[in-house]
Amino acid sequence: MSESIIETKGLCKSYGGTLRVKDLHMVVPEGAIYGFLGPNGAGKSTTLKMLLGLTHPTGGEIEILHQRMNDKNRLSVLRDIGSLIESPSYYGHLTGEENLRILQILRKAPEQNIAEVLKIVRLTGQKDKKASQYSLGMKQRLGLAAALLSHPRLLILDEPTNGLDPAGIQEMRELICELPQQFGMTVVVSSHLLSEIDQMATHVGVIANGVLVYQDTMAHLHEKSEHHLALRTLNNASAQALLRHHGIISEQREEVLLLPPLPDRTIADCISMLTAQQIGIVRIEDRRKNLEDIFLALTEGAASL
Amino acid sequence: MIALQMEFYKCKRRWLWLPPLLMLAAQMLWGLWSYIDMDARALSQGWADILYSFPLLNAMMTPVVAAVLASRIADIEHKGQTLKLLQTVQSAGSVFDAKFLCAGAYMTVFVALQLATIVIFGVLRGFAGTPPWSRLLEYTVGTLLTTLTILLFQLVLSLLLSNQMIGMIAGLIGALLGLFSLFFPPSFQRFFIWAYYAVLYNTVMDWNETTRIVTYRFTGFAWDGVIGILLFFAAIYIIGRRLFIKKEV
Numbered sequence: 001m002s003e004s005i006i007e008t009k010g011l012c013k014s015y016g017g018t019l020r021v022k023d024l025h026m027v028v029p030e031g032a033i034y035g036f037l038g039p040n041g042a043g044k045s046t047t048l049k050m051l052l053g054l055t056h057p058t059g060g061e062i063e064i065l066h067q068r069m070n071d072k073n074r075l076s077v078l079r080d081i082g083s084l085i086e087s088p089s090y091y092g093h094l095t096g097e098e099n100l101r102i103l104q105i106l107r108k109a110p111e112q113n114i115a116e117v118l119k120i121v122r123l124t125g126q127k128d129k130k131a132s133q134y135s136l137g138m139k140q141r142l143g144l145a146a147a148l149l150s151h152p153r154l155l156i157l158d159e160p161t162n163g164l165d166p167a168g169i170q171e172m173r174e175l176i177c178e179l180p181q182q183f184g185m186t187v188v189v190s191s192h193l194l195s196e197i198d199q200m201a202t203h204v205g206v207i208a209n210g211v212l213v214y215q216d217t218m219a220h221l222h223e224k225s226e227h228h229l230a231l232r233t234l235n236n237a238s239a240q241a242l243l244r245h246h247g248i249i250s251e252q253r254e255e256v257l258l259l260p261p262l263p264d265r266t267i268a269d270c271i272s273m274l275t276a277q278q279i280g281i282v283r284i285e286d287r288r289k290n291l292e293d294i295f296l297a298l299t300e301g302a303a304s305l
Numbered sequence: 306m307i308a309l310q311m312e313f314y315k316c317k318r319r320w321l322w323l324p325p326l327l328m329l330a331a332q333m334l335w336g337l338w339s340y341i342d343m344d345a346r347a348l349s350q351g352w353a354d355i356l357y358s359f360p361l362l363n364a365m366m367t368p369v370v371a372a373v374l375a376s377r378i379a380d381i382e383h384k385g386q387t388l389k390l391l392q393t394v395q396s397a398g399s400v401f402d403a404k405f406l407c408a409g410a411y412m413t414v415f416v417a418l419q420l421a422t423i424v425i426f427g428v429l430r431g432f433a434g435t436p437p438w439s440r441l442l443e444y445t446v447g448t449l450l451t452t453l454t455i456l457l458f459q460l461v462l463s464l465l466l467s468n469q470m471i472g473m474i475a476g477l478i479g480a481l482l483g484l485f486s487l488f489f490p491p492s493f494q495r496f497f498i499w500a501y502y503a504v505l506y507n508t509v510m511d512w513n514e515t516t517r518i519v520t521y522r523f524t525g526f527a528w529d530g531v532i533g534i535l536l537f538f539a540a541i542y543i544i545g546r547r548l549f550i551k552k553e554v
Binding site: 049052053055056075078081085086087088089090091092093094098101102103105107131146150168195 | 307308310311314315317318319381384386387388389390391392393394395396398531553
């Protein structure tokens, strides 16, 4: 794993005595698109707000951009971080360009960055329109433009596709996927939608009830999707005994026998053997535990997919 | 400085100067109307008379205008949920300071214009003697400190609570308190920020029941009242700023 750009240790946050984020150890490698996945109310926004210093942790440490973040260095650390938390932030009575100008001056970013980010998020043609007249998708893109304004090394996006129509979601996803290659940014993007993270992220952290229940590369998560061979016969008990006799352990579940992944030759031999014993084979199929099953198992069914 | 500059930039198209200007226009119409018909006796006590009337008008109107101004300057952050973005580029304390300085600038200009109106009107109307500059300075100090303290109180409410109705109601209650505080015992007046227009009066009105003649005259300025309102200002500033910083967005 490459060097981490975010690392939290034992991060906790409690509200009214209830721990909303518990002992979180989050590691985000540099250059990754880190999908922060979890059901609604799992603690994603609270965690991201803590990373930005908008919410004070009850306990634990945050190391971000190789610096341990505290109240004193918070703003200097955040200079290299762009963020879009929950809904987009904007001044409705100002134009898109004026909204960006406020942040450009406060961030002390070069003036030409405004035109650049407007182009990236495809809002150049709408820059003189008041933000209150923007559609939700345009407001989200304005929020993304604001986050990109100072060419940050790290981008933290909290549910950036929330409320967007399918075309808007597709557009936002494309934008996010382009960022690491085009600008060398690391992106942390949260979502409660597995399919969304699956299409964007290189790394994933799954949070449920405030606990980080899984964290690794997406590739590893895909590897967890197990193969099974489901065999249905006219006499499952005899078939299971016969297979066991030949060293193949199966598990009876509902009306099928679940066999581990086997080479094609072995499968062919098993079929011949069962047929020779006059055990009628009704169905044989390849079964794979998909990502949704894994996610549901990890989050104990609390997810909305 | 950049934070303050941005605060003025954000207020573009918000017409923030309108509420104080409307108040000034109303005060001119209402307050100055009564000075059109004046005899030689009235003109001789014109300066004391006008410095008695304007604090009364301020007590009635300023809390409402301060509530409107504070609400308009704070509401842009609540409506657009911009505090969570702003606080990634500037500290909550600097947002608070910039907002107060911006709103305070509008109110300070209002007080200056009001003073200019009083002086110009007094001279044009022929009030006896030259303008009493030391008395006008006392009036300005009293008006400015009370107005800015009320504005600060309103701003704290408007920034902490997203429901701006609460601030507006507080403004209306403040206006009523300001008006009725004129009838409070002097020691009791000092517990209410809205009553400081009355506490810091430097004129008195004598009403002679038998002759039914009203006489206005200058009196001592309550410098201890200045300390009182400054203490209120400091307390509201320290507590309000701390609450705003501690507020999670």
